Amino acid sequence: MTALVKCELCPRYCILDNGQKGECRIRVNIEGKLYTLTYGHPCSIHIDPVEKKPLYHFLPGTPILSLATVGCNLHCKNCQNWEISQTEPYQLETEFIEPEKISALAIQYQCPSIAYTYTEPLAYYEYTYECCKISAEKGLKNVLVTAGYINEEPYKRLLPLVHSANIDLKGFSEEFYRTVCDGTLKPVLKTLELTKNAGVELEVTNLVIPTMNDKDEDFQKLCEWVVSNLGKDTPLHFSQFYPRYKMTHLPPTPLETLLKARQIALNVGLQFVYIGNIIHRESSNTYCPSCKSLLVERYGFNVLQNNISQGKCPKCNTEIYGIWQ
Amino acid sequence: MAINRRKFLSYFLTAVITKYGVKKPSLIRQTYAIPLPNKKVLIHFTTKNKNNIFSPKPSSWIG
Numbered sequence: 001m002t003a004l005v006k007c008e009l010c011p012r013y014c015i016l017d018n019g020q021k022g023e024c025r026i027r028v029n030i031e032g033k034l035y036t037l038t039y040g041h042p043c044s045i046h047i048d049p050v051e052k053k054p055l056y057h058f059l060p061g062t063p064i065l066s067l068a069t070v071g072c073n074l075h076c077k078n079c080q081n082w083e084i085s086q087t088e089p090y091q092l093e094t095e096f097i098e099p100e101k102i103s104a105l106a107i108q109y110q111c112p113s114i115a116y117t118y119t120e121p122l123a124y125y126e127y128t129y130e131c132c133k134i135s136a137e138k139g140l141k142n143v144l145v146t147a148g149y150i151n152e153e154p155y156k157r158l159l160p161l162v163h164s165a166n167i168d169l170k171g172f173s174e175e176f177y178r179t180v181c182d183g184t185l186k187p188v189l190k191t192l193e194l195t196k197n198a199g200v201e202l203e204v205t206n207l208v209i210p211t212m213n214d215k216d217e218d219f220q221k222l223c224e225w226v227v228s229n230l231g232k233d234t235p236l237h238f239s240q241f242y243p244r245y246k247m248t249h250l251p252p253t254p255l256e257t258l259l260k261a262r263q264i265a266l267n268v269g270l271q272f273v274y275i276g277n278i279i280h281r282e283s284s285n286t287y288c289p290s291c292k293s294l295l296v297e298r299y300g301f302n303v304l305q306n307n308i309s310q311g312k313c314p315k316c317n318t319e320i321y322g323i324w325q
Numbered sequence: 326m327a328i329n330r331r332k333f334l335s336y337f338l339t340a341v342i343t344k345y346g347v348k349k350p351s352l353i354r355q356t357y358a359i360p361l362p363n364k365k366v367l368i369h370f371t372t373k374n375k376n377n378i379f380s381p382k383p384s385s386w387i388g
Contacts, residue, residue, distance in 0.1 A: 001350045002350065003350055003351040003352065003353045004336065004339070004350050004351070004352045004353070005352075005353050005354075005355055006352055006353065006354045006355070007355060007356075007358075008354055008355065008356040009356055009357070009358075012329065014329065014332060015332050015333075015335075015336050015352070016332075017335060017339070023329065027358050028361075030361075032353060033355075033359060034355040034357070034358040034359065035358055035359050035360070035361045036358035036359070036360055036361065037361055039358075039360035039361065040360065045379050046379055047379070052387075052388075053388060066388075080386060080387045080388075081386045081387065081388065115388075117388040118386060118388050125357070125358075126357060126358055126359075126360060127360075145388045151356070153356065154356050154357070166388075207387075239387065277387065
């Protein structure tokens with residue numbers, strides 16, 4: 001009789017019978033061994049501006065090689081990339097691209113960093129790990145864009161290879177994570193703390209969904225937790241929701257809601273609060289938390305001016321959180 | 326932690342069935358997965374045009 005396999009990568013702890021795939025759709029038990037189906041098979045490779053991740057405190061204005069394989073261990077009803085995150089590995093065209101080729105591509109196209117993004121890089125963990133390892137050896141920087149739904153041990157193993165991360169904090173209640181994402185909040189909070197404590201440049205994104213997580217008290221609680229546990233210098237992005245996947249009945253997030261969320265975050269004491277997926281110039285710029293002078297001016301994903309000098313405000317010499325060169 | 330009812334039921338039934346004479350399957354805990362070697366391919370990837378490694382991507386994707 002073939003052994004059952006318990007996958008301990010993420011807090012789902014899927015127990016897999018022979019031939020059965022996990023909730024992520026990409027990890028499978030074959031004759032008592034756990035295999036990853038998408039290792040070396042990215043379904044998406046693209047060069048994006050780093051601002052699209054979104055990362056506003058990491059090498060502004062630079063291109064970033066971005067890749068993903070199919071699969072995700074969460075099943076958010078509002079998923080904006082559901083065509084690749086919520087599909088089976090064999091449903092999309094891919095070819096085998098070894099990790100060495102990924103870093104070679106980044107160098108060839110003059111990208112100083114690589115993003116593991118679009119779907120869930122912690123679900124295709126082994127590919128992410130190998131790519132990160134080889135890229136770091138070649139002097140490239142690694143970026144995770146993730147929901148942070150992973151167990152502590154494998155995440156700690158990966159963190160020394162990571163330079164920057166944008167982690168989704170999708171809501172601030174267990175109920176939201178259970179009903180909308182098919183997950184739980186607590187492991188995500190742990191991942192956020194581990195990332196910050198490891199010295200990785202961390203930015204947090206909250207996708208604001210009308211009627212689901214857009215109450216004042218939702219923003220208040222989330223921002224207070226960020227200040228208390230990650231620090232007031234942690235950049236926070238409020239992103240606009242678009243009707244997608246299983247939430248096509250909801251309207252896009254109004255600009256007013258995003259501005260309200262930003263104001264609450266600033267009132268709580270966060271120093272760098274942005275709104276995204278929508279053009280709003282003032283809320284896209286970085287200002288010095290001390291003298292309030294304009295440091296980085298952005299329009300959409302474009303950097304119009306970057307006045308930060310050696311990581312500091314040129315006027316008052318305040319050190320600005322981030323990786324700037 | 327959300328309980329996956331399908332998997333719980335599958336494991337529970339397996340345990341009940343195996344109580345009657347059949348050996349209970351062992352449970353192996355694994356965190357890290359092995360890349361699937363070609364000889365074990367259960368799925369078939371279609372091959373893309375190798376001259377264009379970059380994939381078309383809808384502008385609506387985030388991240």
